[in-house]
Amino acid sequence: MQSFLPPDRLLLGPGPSPVPARVLAALARPTIGHLDPRFIAMMDEVKELLRLAFRTGHALTLPVSAPGSAGMETAFVNLVEPGDTVIVCRNGVFGGRMRENVVRIGANAVMVDDPFGQPVDPDKVQAALRANPGAKALAFVHAETSTGVASDAATLCRLAREHGALSIVDAVTSLGGSPLEVDGWGIDAVYSGSQKCLSAPPGLSPVSFSEAAVAAIKARRTPVQSWFLDLTLVMGYWQGEGARAYHHTAPINMLYALHEALLALREEGLEAAWARHRAHHLRLRDGLEALGLSLPVAPAVRLPQLNAVAVPAGVDEAAVRRTLLDRHGIEIGAGLGELAGKIWRIGLMGHGSTPENVDRVVAAFGEVLARG
Amino acid sequence: MQSFLPPDRLLLGPGPSPVPARVLAALARPTIGHLDPRFIAMMDEVKELLRLAFRTGHALTLPVSAPGSAGMETAFVNLVEPGDTVIVCRNGVFGGRMRENVVRIGANAVMVDDPFGQPVDPDKVQAALRANPGAKALAFVHAETSTGVASDAATLCRLAREHGALSIVDAVTSLGGSPLEVDGWGIDAVYSGSQKCLSAPPGLSPVSFSEAAVAAIKARRTPVQSWFLDLTLVMGYWQGEGARAYHHTAPINMLYALHEALLALREEGLEAAWARHRAHHLRLRDGLEALGLSLPVAPAVRLPQLNAVAVPAGVDEAAVRRTLLDRHGIEIGAGLGELAGKIWRIGLMGHGSTPENVDRVVAAFGEVLARG
Structure with a gap:
């Protein structure tokens, strides 16, 4: 070997997409500590840059320390509790994966199916929301990587809101590549990946949660089933004034790379x-x-x-x-x-x-x- | 910015520990695809190198695509089901974190406490195993990073085996730095981190599971609560003959770095x-x-x-x-x-x-x- x-x-x-030389160069800079004040300051910049990319002012905007699949799981395990009902739209592979997340929580997944290669049909979603009053969330994939189809996220989020459901949106492939308006569309929970249109290496999952989503997390009756992905703990490291509480060791070098990739995106606009x-x-x-x-x-x-x-x-x-x-x-x-x-x-x-x-x-x- | x-x-x-230049150089090599045949071949080398470092022949030996905390969670959510009893030794912070993992599964954690700064007391462990026949697992930290104490993993694993319990061992800090004999001591599930004695950047968690552990996973009555960490799915990507099933996008560059760090360890011996x-x-x-x-x-x-x-x-x-x-x-x-x-x-x-x-x-x- x-x-x-x-x-x-x-x-x-x-x-993954091609990673530019400047991002690879950032990745290879010397590792420093995850509680180093200089690193903490860089984390704040990463959050700010992610807000620009997501077009959001959400305070709870950060990269999960694992690939997009873990970002998806972060959204579901924090917002959904056992017994909740979630409307899950499935028009590709990743909608099916959302269903897996819901079921493994012990929650009830109501599926809205559309053919692979078609967008999510808002009429079916509206019918499902009407048929399931009290549904906790509506989950759908904005840009289905498995089919190449965009769904109308603005309309779907509006329907969720009108029915008192939180919106959970997979933006793994859309972030940075096609219009995504987290605040403009009223998205409550969104997750993406570092290795698609951001052109950083794979391994991080940017996420953002609205105030309504944070309120839902705070109002949970049960602990989040994943310790690693529990946002109430992750927040202690990524947020807070002054000293940050140790939760897990952040992937330092990957965060250098994401920081640089986001700077490049900001420079381009x-x-x-x-x-x-x-x-x-x-x-x-x-x-x-x-x-x-x-x-x-x-x-x-x-x-x-x-x-x-x-x-x-x-x-x-x-x-x-x-x-x-x-x-x-x-x-x-x-x-x-x-x-x-x-x-x-x-x-x-x-x-x-x-x-x-x-x-x-x-x-x-x-x-x-x-x-x- | x-x-x-x-x-x-x-x-x-x-x-994290200092990352040598050769590992940083590997980290910065151009990203390729996670299903690229050349990358798959490198993954096989990573598994082989991890077996050398863990001193094991376990087929199920691989790096989890997230930090050590996720490696811990991988061990618990795959081996432990709701209602199981797990004996958890706590002589430092990370034993307490193990308890969190057990509780969030809906399993029963029987604590064996020793003062912070002391090793796990095998007599107490034996008493706990006797008092809890049918316990699914004994979990302890081999090298407590929070206190600097080594516990007698060989003896603790023997006790677990004698009582028909699986052993779950935190080797985050021991792997590569002090004697760790996964096969010699009969460890059933072990997890570590890339950023300690392996001197790779943080972000990966090497794990290894015995045949008995794999049998326990296959005999589960309930699905693994985490989709991302479900080893029955992860195995489809990391193992198997020929084509690998896509599960999640592997952290390509981090795996380049781990490969190089493990090569360096093998060169030194x-x-x-x-x-x-x-x-x-x-x-x-x-x-x-x-x-x-x-x-x-x-x-x-x-x-x-x-x-x-x-x-x-x-x-x-x-x-x-x-x-x-x-x-x-x-x-x-x-x-x-x-x-x-x-x-x-x-x-x-x-x-x-x-x-x-x-x-x-x-x-x-x-x-x-x-x-x-």
């Missing part, structure tokens, strides 16, 4: 980043359509950062991905769940969303498909 | 690393005693990697730490829980355990205490 030297890869899958993702999505669409490939998601709900591409009849889906990886050094994603074998997923996320990358993947597709 | 440039620090607290920690502990003891300071832990159970030092009467504990940090750039730890204000904790962990570091911290202590 020797030191691991990763191969050259262009990451155009569903994440959030709206400029959204526009860039949109422009390169259109360039990709044009290139793929010129090759005779089609994008199965309806144009109005396509995610610019995660592009589902239909696998043409007779084409070996996995073989194409393998050739792209082995011969062109390009990673793209496979379909998940019921879309396995039916779609490819091309991510143009964060630092990876450039015209050069679009042209490179389109050219590679052209070559691979021409060879058959 | 600008890029964060950490100050120069010598990390001689309870962790595990027993050589233990001897090094022991030698520099003795050097530190001699230096501190020459200053008139005393180590309150009995010599036979002192941890070489985590040295509790009694705060002399009339000395402002926090002021000394602050001066060490501000004037000398040296971080040491405070006492936790009932030892707050009574001890300092000097870590000589992993890459930080060198004669130069011992001499530097002793000299700094001498200067700070002389100034009063």
Whole structure:
């Protein structure tokens, strides 16, 4: 065994996305202590930068010390108690994962199903909220990474609010890549990942909770089932005046990287980043359509950062991905769940969303498909 | 806000420990995909290197994608079900945290208390096991980071085995720094951290589970309450032949770093690393005693990697730490829980355990205490 030297890869899958050199450089700075006053000051900056990216003033905005799946679990285990009812929208793999979280709490998951590849249907959600008065929360995926579909988060959050339910929103793939307005849409709990449109390495999950969500946590009748993810304890480290209470050892270097990635996003500007993702999505669409490939998601709900591409009849889906990886050094994603074998997923996320990358993947597709 | 440039620090607290340049360099290598065949091959090497460090042949040996606290929770939520009884030894802060884990599962924690600063008393453990036939597990901390005390893990695991209980062992601070024999002592579930004697950055928790532990997981009557930490799902990604099932996005760069840190440990040799920690502990003891300071832990159970030092009467504990940090750039730890204000904790962990570091911290202590 020797030191691991990763191969050259262009990451155009569903994440991780390419991490820019400045973020890798930040990652490699010397480790200091998690209670060091200088580190605590940097944590405050990370919170402030996350508020800018989420477009929120929520005090409880911080990165969970683990990947996006743990951010999802943080939202559910803190807000939902045994016996609660949660309306869970499922139009892709990650809605199904939300259901798992609800069930494992001992809560009741009322499913609102839409076909994979379609957005969440607000009419069905409204019906479910009406049929389940007193539901604690409405949970849905804003940007379904498994299908490339955006749902109408503003409308869904409004419906939740009108029925007295908290909104729990998966923004793993949307944060930094397409419009996300945590305060503007009234999102109560949102979680994301570091490795998508923020272009930091995987391993952290930014989250943000509204005052209503914090009130729900404070009003819990039962302890949070996870000690590690218990926000009432995590807050003692990430918030508070003066000395911070030790809860767990923060992933110091990963937080350096997230800080740098968020600085880069602030320098570009959030709206400029959204526009860039949109422009390169259109360039990709044009290139793929010129090759005779089609994008199965309806144009109005396509995610610019995660592009589902239909696998043409007779084409070996996995073989194409393998050739792209082995011969062109390009990673793209496979379909998940019921879309396995039916779609490819091309991510143009964060630092990876450039015209050069679009042209490179389109050219590679052209070559691979021409060879058959 | 600008890029964060950490100050120069010598990390001689309870962790994180100083991360060597080769590990930081590995950390900063370009991110690749978590399903990339080359990355999967590296994961296999990480598992093999962890088996060497843990001295185990356990197939289920891997790093959890989050800090040591999540490793602890992984052990408890996978092995313990609601209604089970767990004997929990508490002779420091981390035994108390184990209790929190048991209680939040809805299981019954039978506490075996020993004073902070003392090892776990095997006689009390035996009595507790006898008084609680059918206890699912015995849980204890091998190396109590909060007090600097080693407990007799071999004896405690034997007692557990004799009573048909699984052993759950916190080896956060022992792994790589002092003798730990997972197979030799018959440990069923063990967890550690990347940021102590392995000298990788914080954020990963190596764990290992025996066949008996795996059988207990497979025989569960209830689902694991945490989706993120459910080993039956995590195994699908870290084990299995050929294709790995996506569970969560692994913290790619952190795993590069852990791989490199484990390679460094293998190059030095595990027993050589233990001897090094022991030698520099003795050097530190001699230096501190020459200053008139005393180590309150009995010599036979002192941890070489985590040295509790009694705060002399009339000395402002926090002021000394602050001066060490501000004037000398040296971080040491405070006492936790009932030892707050009574001890300092000097870590000589992993890459930080060198004669130069011992001499530097002793000299700094001498200067700070002389100034009063």
